[in-house]
Amino acid sequence: VNDSTATRCGTFVLAGRPNAGKSTLLNALVGEPLAIVSSKPQSTRLPVVGILTEDNVQLVFVDPPGLLEPKYLLQHRMLDTIAEALRHADGVLYLQPVTEAEPPPLATLLPAGTVLRAPVLTVRTKADTASAAAAPGTLLVSAATGQGLPDLLAWCRARAPEGDFRYEADNLSTQPQRFFVAEFVREAAFELLEEEVPYSLAAEVDEFREGSEPVYIRVVIYVERASQKGIVVGKRGAMIKALGEAARIRTEAFLGQRVYLELWVKTLPKWRSSPAALERFGFPVPKTRPR
Ligand SMILES: Nc1nc2c(ncn2[C@@H]2O[C@H](COP(=O)(O)OP(=O)(O)OP(=O)(O)O)[C@@H](O)[C@H]2O)c(=O)[nH]1
Ligand SMILES: [Mg+2]
Numbered sequence: 001v002n003d004s005t006a007t008r009c010g011t012f013v014l015a016g017r018p019n020a021g022k023s024t025l026l027n028a029l030v031g032e033p034l035a036i037v038s039s040k041p042q043s044t045r046l047p048v049v050g051i052l053t054e055d056n057v058q059l060v061f062v063d064p065p066g067l068l069e070p071k072y073l074l075q076h077r078m079l080d081t082i083a084e085a086l087r088h089a090d091g092v093l094y095l096q097p098v099t100e101a102e103p104p105p106l107a108t109l110l111p112a113g114t115v116l117r118a119p120v121l122t123v124r125t126k127a128d129t130a131s132a133a134a135a136p137g138t139l140l141v142s143a144a145t146g147q148g149l150p151d152l153l154a155w156c157r158a159r160a161p162e163g164d165f166r167y168e169a170d171n172l173s174t175q176p177q178r179f180f181v182a183e184f185v186r187e188a189a190f191e192l193l194e195e196e197v198p199y200s201l202a203a204e205v206d207e208f209r210e211g212s213e214p215v216y217i218r219v220v221i222y223v224e225r226a227s228q229k230g231i232v233v234g235k236r237g238a239m240i241k242a243l244g245e246a247a248r249i250r251t252e253a254f255l256g257q258r259v260y261l262e263l264w265v266k267t268l269p270k271w272r273s274s275p276a277a278l279e280r281f282g283f284p285v286p287k288t289r290p291r
Contacts, residue, residue: 009058010160013085013118015106016095018042018066021125021143025095026050026063028143029153033250034173034180035063036187040198042066043190045074046179046282047081052153053169059156060166062089067109074272077283079111084284086110089118091159093152098124098132098140121155123148178205179282181251185219185263188246189232192239197231200224202271202281206264214258217251222268222277232265240265 014022018041026035030050036043047064062085065078086092096103106120124134128142139155141148167174185203193201202222209216221243223229233240240263248261271277279285 005056006162007056007058007165008157008160009060009163009165010090010156011060011062011088012091012093012156012159013062013064013082013089014093014095015064015082015086015109016066016125017109018068020066020095020097022063022066022095023048024143025093025123025125025141026061028146028149029059029061030172032172033253036183036190038187038190038198040190042068042078042199043187045078047085048183049174051167051171051173053165053167053171057157057160058165058167058169059153059160070111072272073275074278074283077278077286080286081284083111083114086114086116086118090161091156092116092118092120093156094120094122095125096122097126098130099126102135119159121152123152177255178208180254181205181208181217181247181261182219184250184254185221185243185247187250188243189221191246192242193231197223197228200228200272201232202268202277204281212260214260215255216260216262218262218264219247221263221265222271223265224267224269224271226267229265229267 016022023035023037023044027033030052034050035048044065047062050061052059064082064085070076070079094106103122122138124138124140127140127147128144134140139148139151141152182203182205189201190198200223204220206220207218221232223232244261244263248259251259
């Protein structure tokens with residue numbers, strides 16, 4: 001029974017309000033810039049999985065969207081993915097920036113009916129930005145400096161149940177390359193576009209020609225209105241060129257290959273409220289409570 005070579009594998013969900021630093025922490029934990037990061041809130045829409053396998057322990061981190069009051073169908077679907085992730089968690093890291101007041105209990109932020117059986121560790125993030133003392137039972141971390149990460153990993157390792165690895169030891173994530181390429185386009189949009197435009201924008205890989213050199217990838221950007229299409233294209237195409245450049249650099253680093261990235265822009269009116277559009281963009285349709 002006490003076989004010290006037995007493997008352990010646990011799933012840990014990074015929960016918190018939008019902009020709490022979940023994606024930045026995921027990237028710091030796995031040591032790769034997998035998840036897109038933005039100074040604007042609600043950059044993550046679908047959970048990103050990062051896997052850290054060391055010796056006989058595999059830690060699977062899930063970086064879901066931020067906990068918010070849903071106002072439209074996209075946000076409802078985002079929240080559904082959090083509830084689903086929490087159902088399978090062996091532990092929950094509840095992230096809250098040190099710059100904000102005492103975190104409210106996690107349960108008060110969760111959608112009604114969410115089952116939370118896993119142990120919760122409150123993690124105060126962005127510890128490099130303010131001097132703060134950790135309250136008892138909480139952890140101070142900085143994804144920027146690495147402060148607190150060894151303690152955070154130790155907490156997770158101690159809670160990873162005995163069992164087989166769920167993924168190959170050298171796997172970093174579970175999502176296909178196409179997912180990440182579309183995400184890098186959205187990241188550029190969050191960086192370069194203002195106000196409602198990045199929120200009205202979705203990206204979908206339309207073609208991914210692997211055999212070619214450079215790798216040819218075409219991404220279609222969807223916005224909700226014709227006026228937004230004009231903004232995304234920009235004066236004489238300047239904005240779409242800048243978006244493509246930023247996303248291409250990220251994609252080349254990710255794939256380790258030269259990439260020819262082509263961006264198209266289309267309008268898809270009200271996609272954020274359309275069940276069909278959201279399903280197509282990868283949001284699972286909730287089984288229990290259809291909307
Ligand atoms: N200085 C500092 N900034 C951080 C740290 N962690 C995150 N940030 C910044 O906080 C902002 C939000 O980070 P994200 O990782 O995108 O936050 P998130 O919780 O994933 O946000 P959503 O996906 O929108 O819910 C970005 O500008 C990050 O650069 C940190 O440890 N130190
Ligand atoms: Mg995020």
